[in-house]
Amino acid sequence: xxDSPRANMALTPNQIAELLKLRALGWSQAEIAERLNTSQQVxxxxxxxxxxxxxxxxxxxVFNAALIGGLAGAAAGIGxxxxxxxxxxxxxx
Numbered sequence: 001x002x003d004s005p006r007a008n009m010a011l012t013p014n015q016i017a018e019l020l021k022l023r024a025l026g027w028s029q030a031e032i033a034e035r036l037n038t039s040q041q042v043x044x045x046x047x048x049x050x051x052x053x054x055x056x057x058x059x060x061x062v063f064n065a066a067l068i069g070g071l072a073g074a075a076a077g078i079g080x081x082x083x084x085x086x087x088x089x090x091x092x093x
Contacts, residue, residue, distance in 0.1 A: 009045045011038070019046060051087050059087065 011019065015036050022032045029047070033040040054062045 009042050011036070011042065011046055016046065016050075019043065020050075023047070054087055 015038075018036060019032055022035060027035070029040045029043045033043045036043070050062060
C-alpha cells in the first residue's frame with residue numbers, strides 16, 4: 001500500500017519547531033529543507049499549512065500549539081513577532 005501524498009509532506013513536531021525557528025532567523029526554504037533532511041516542497045507546504053491554520057485559529061493558537069507539541073526548547077528564542085514575520089514572508093513567496 002502506498003502512502004498518500006500528504007503523508008510524504010508530514011514533519012514531526014520537533015521539525016515544525018525547527019522550521020519556525022529557522023524561518024524566523026531568515027533562513028530560506030532551501031536551507032531549511034537541507035537542515036531538516038527533506039525537500040523544499042515539504043517546507044513550502046508546511047509554511048502554507050501554518051499560515052492557513054493561523055488565519056482560521058489565530059496566530060497565538062498556532063504558535064501555542066507548536067510550543068505544546070514539544071517545541072518549547074527549539075522555539076524558545078522565537079517571539080510572536082517573529083512568527084508574524086514568518087507568515088508575512090510566506091505570503092510574499
